[in-house]
Amino acid sequence: MLDTEEVRTFVQGTVHFFETATGHPATVGSPYLCIDKAAVVQDYAGVIGISGNREGKVYFTAPRGMLSVMLMCMNETDTGEQNVRDLVGEVANTISGNARRDFGRNFIISTPTICDRTNAATAAATTGRSFIIPINWRSYSANVVVCLQ
Amino acid sequence: MSAVPKPKQPLRMMIVDDSNVMRRRIERSQQNDQLEVVGTAVNGLDAVTKFKQLMPDVMTLDLTMPEMDGIECVEHVIKIKPDVLILVVSALADKATAVEAIEKGANGFLCKPFTDDQLNEALAELIGE
Numbered sequence: 001m002l003d004t005e006e007v008r009t010f011v012q013g014t015v016h017f018f019e020t021a022t023g024h025p026a027t028v029g030s031p032y033l034c035i036d037k038a039a040v041v042q043d044y045a046g047v048i049g050i051s052g053n054r055e056g057k058v059y060f061t062a063p064r065g066m067l068s069v070m071l072m073c074m075n076e077t078d079t080g081e082q083n084v085r086d087l088v089g090e091v092a093n094t095i096s097g098n099a100r101r102d103f104g105r106n107f108i109i110s111t112p113t114i115c116d117r118t119n120a121a122t123a124a125a126t127t128g129r130s131f132i133i134p135i136n137w138r139s140y141s142a143n144v145v146v147c148l149q
Numbered sequence: 150m151s152a153v154p155k156p157k158q159p160l161r162m163m164i165v166d167d168s169n170v171m172r173r174r175i176e177r178s179q180q181n182d183q184l185e186v187v188g189t190a191v192n193g194l195d196a197v198t199k200f201k202q203l204m205p206d207v208m209t210l211d212l213t214m215p216e217m218d219g220i221e222c223v224e225h226v227i228k229i230k231p232d233v234l235i236l237v238v239s240a241l242a243d244k245a246t247a248v249e250a251i252e253k254g255a256n257g258f259l260c261k262p263f264t265d266d267q268l269n270e271a272l273a274e275l276i277g278e
Contacts, residue, residue: 016262017262020262020263020264021262023264071170074170074174075174075177075178076170076173076174076177078173082169083169083170086168086169086170087168087170089168090168090170090171093168093213093240094240094261094262095240096240097213097239097240097241097242097261098240098242098260098261099242100241100242100243100246101242101243103243104243104245105241105243105245105246107243109213109241110213111167111213111214111215
């Protein structure tokens with residue numbers, strides 16, 4: 001089960017990602033618990049499996065419009081389906097990978113699985129308690145979901 | 150009459166990352182006129198195959214990739230070309246991973262996410278500018 005300090009690691013990682021990668025800061029709302037039900041999945045989600053010293057998953061989920069604007073902020077001209085899916089996985093990968101600064105190298109992350117509304121229920125399903133971290137970026141809302149045993 | 154100095158050939162660079170967005174970002178953002186991107190690869194296995202054909206001088210290399218990860222890829226390419234300059238570009242932010250990559254033969258480590266300036270500074274340092 002995640003403690004408050006561990007949640008802070010993901011909050012800080014999320015803030016750092018948006019500031020550095022897009023040049024536009026994100027604000028993070030108060031993290032809240034979601035117990036024994038699948039958390040909300042927006043248009044796309046990048047899901048990272050966690051193994052090693054912790055078990056579970058971390059995912060980032062966002063609406064298509066937000067991902068397109070993020071690509072544009074990164075000077076990417078191709079905002080097509082493939083790059084949108086690629087980006088949502090890269091965000092999840094970066095936030096999870098950065099968490100190793102605090103969790104150590106035995107916090108092993110998988111390559112991202114990308115889901116959309118058609119397969120999100122299976123890929124993003126969590127058991128037990130998940131922390132949901134709300135993210136507001138420009139006019140968009142997204143979530144980082146952390147479910148770790 | 151003094152001889153006109155021959156223009157220096159740019160170093161040949163290969164970009165390895167499983168993310169298309171990241172490959173394109175690195176290619177677009179790198180501003181160093183001493184570097185010329187000659188190829189990209191989508192995982193470690195693809196990188197080793199293309200490395201043998203392209204024989205680049207410089208490589209940016211992600212670590213978390215399917216098929217073959219970046220650490221294993223370093224071990225392979227160092228055997229093919231021991232003087233290749235490798236900049237690991239990874240989200241894995243723990244010190245132990247950076248140390249392992251350097252011990253295997255990488256020459257630098259840049260943590261994702263990064264700004265364009267950070268990328269260009271890391272590449273300049275890599276090639277000794």
